[in-house]
Amino acid sequence: METYARTGQIDSKFADYAPRINSKQLAQLQQLLSTKIPLNSVAVSQFLHTPIGEELLGRLAQVIQTDDLASEFHALRDAMILAARNPQGFTPLEVLRQFPSETVYIKLEKALALVGEVNQFVNQTNDASMVVNQKATLEAQFPFDLSRSENLRQPGRLAWKKQTLTLSDPERDRQIPTDLYLPHSRTRHPIVVISHGLGSDRFSFAYLAEHLASYGFAVVVPEHSGSDSNQLAMLLAGRVRDITSPQEFLDRPIDVSKLLNKLEQLSRFDPELQGRLDLQSVGIVGQSFGGYTALAVAGATFQAQHLKTMCQASQDSLNLSLLLQCGATQLPQLPSHLSDPRIKAAIAINPFSSAIFGQAGLSQIRVPTMIVASSADTIAPTLPEQIQPFTWLTTPNKYLALITGATHFSALASSPNEAIPVLPFVVGTNPIPMHQYLKALNAAFFKTYLMNQQQYRSYLSANYVKTINQLPIQLALVKTLSTSDLSKNLEDRLSLNLSACILLLLVFAPFPLWDWASNSVKPYTRRLM
Known part of the structure; x- marks a missing residue:
């Protein structure tokens, strides 16, 4: 050879x-x-x-x-x-x-079984992506006039100021460094929380935080100290033995609720923040482990028995996100939920959810929800972790955005604190179009569901995203997708x-x-x- x-x-x-x-x-x-x-x-x-x-x-x-x-x-x-x-x-x-x-x-007998799963993910993802794109084409029946619309990929009209808050939680012996992006306007601003992924940090989505702040949102970006870039750096330095602790499945959603509690206090007593934060209109967007976090605080319930069953049957799985989810079985007890009633809308980018929530857990979400999937996601395989879970959502306002050609890491921007550089072959083809898509989708989604500005609902449509597509990364958006639409793709296929x-x-x-x-x-x- x-x-x-x-x-x-x-x-x-x-x-x-x-x-x-x-x-x-x-x-x-x-x-x-x-x-x-x-x-x-x-x-x-x-x-x-x-x-x-x-x-x-x-x-x-x-x-x-x-x-x-x-x-x-x-x-x-x-x-x-x-x-x-x-x-x-x-x-x-x-x-x-x-x-x-x-x-x-x-030993090719065993090797072929492993390869079969990889090929199954690839084939099923390709077929499911085709179904989603066909549905999006059917939903894009009327042309969208860009000449009479806002360019949501460009910054909004408001200037903003960034400040860093360090929140302490003595009960958990945990620090929550947080960046707050606050528009200069003295009006009350809906809040958007951004939850980063495993091994990342609050700088990875600075581009999205700045964008949303320019559209009038108070954006708070906490750093989850047990699963951030510092944790990864300590792993590489040999100071810790694992990428993250199972406790992070609990601590991350709790971080969000503790952060909102602190912001409520600051909005009452801090002269700079008094009257400027609307704690009754809160949205969250998260990527990967942050996508899990967003779904958890939005209302998804934990399914301990389902998780245990899936993990027992996953001995030959190379689904890395499933290996991570199975870590939660080490917890003494999973609570029924860690939702926060202040969360009114959620966007989950490349989330993993099939085992820890499953259909029963995701069906409990009642707020508007968008799942953003990447076709080339090999960490949280697109069909079982993102497309199929979308069909389990029962909330009437739900969206699936599929970005063909993007990877699990395409949503990330580089960070000054990253433990491992974001390599081009990991991110995939030029990620800038994906960043532009996320800016437009987030602005339209939260304008619609946090500010109740219904004119932005038209941007949450297949015909709009069709007009902003940029090669080589293609965006498709659907509002409906059923299990029967995917039934042929859920069959075992070994190529x-x-x-x-x-x-x-x-x-x-x-x-x-x-x-x-x-x-x-x-x-x-x-x-x-």
């Missing part, structure tokens, strides 16, 4: 394997084996020593093995860490080269290919997976030398 990856020539040793896959897959294999990923060996090492990293390693070690079966787990981890030290870049081929054994066995198998086994799992051709190959077991 090394000779083939370097020269494209099939030597005598590789000749027995090459005929088993077609020419297109061979070309993919050559590219995948030599694909360089700029990983830091310390970051790889720290992640692979976390419970989630060890869980993934344990599953992969059942597939890729050495002569010493007792040490294959450690052999795989060591090989990945050593490969990441290569100054030329981490590659799947380098991982194979670093194995402390001359012989490596790949396997050897290229995906090899990359899946060797590439660091939290990074995005490529989308390959779905040509199938017959399962076989072979000793790879």
Whole structure:
């Protein structure tokens, strides 16, 4: 394989394997084996020593093995860490080269089962995305006249001022650093809370906070100290053992409620804030773990038994968000809910919700809700974590925005405190269009449901988003989608290919997976030398 990856020539040793896959897959294999990923060996090492990293390693070690079966787990981890030290870049081929054994066995029976899930996510996502786009086309029956409308992608008319608040919660021994973006107007402003994702911080969505403040919202961006960039930095420094604690499933929604309590006090006693905050009109927008947070405070209820059942059945799953959700089973007890009645509208970007809330939990949300999904999301797979959960919402005012070509990280902007740089191949193609989409959608949504300015409802339509689409990232918006619309896509479909198998086994799992051709190959077991 090394000779083939370097020269494209099939030597005598590789000749027995090459005929088993077609020419297109061979070309993919050559590219995948030599694909360089700029990983830091310390970051790889720290992640692979976390419970989630060890869980993934344990599953992969059942597939890729050495002569010493007792040490294959450690052999795989060591090989990945050593490969990441290569100054030329981490590659799947380098991982194979670093194995402390001359012989490596790949058990394709198990490998194909893992690849089947990945391909299932890809195929189902593609099919479901097609359904959503077709529905959006049907809903976009009338042209939208942009010449007579506001450009919601551009800043509003109001100037604003940013100030930083440090809130303390002695009961939980927790600090909540918070940025407040306050319009200069002396009127009462509805509040929008922005909840960042795991390993991120309050600067990642500064662009959205500034935008909403210019439209008259008081925007508060708390930093969740147990799951922020500082937590990730401590992990990489070896000061903590896990990416986050299960307690964060409780602490994040509590952070939001504690923050609103503090703002109520400040609005009564702080001369700068008196009469300027409307605590009865509060919205929330969150991304990833923040998307979970938004759904929780908006009214989704926890389903402990459903979570336990799904986690018991997920032993072969590579759904990273499901691994994270299953961490909540370690909590002594999940409360029935952590909702806050002051929340009147919610937007969840790339959320995960299938296990911890499920259909029963999400159906309890009563406020207007928008779910923003990315078609290339490999962390919280689009169909099971975002599109299907949208069909479980029963609130009459609900929206699904699907951004084709965006990844789990496309919504993020760079932060001065980020522990790991936001790499282009992680974010995907130019994320600026997605940022523009989010600015427009958030402004229209909260204008409609927090300020009750019904003229902005027309912007929450398929025909409007059709007019602001920018290649290569496409936006579609639907208000209705049923389980029956997706029924064909919820069936098990296994489309396997050897290229995906090899990359899946060797590439660091939290990074995005490529989308390959779905040509199938017959399962076989072979000793790879």
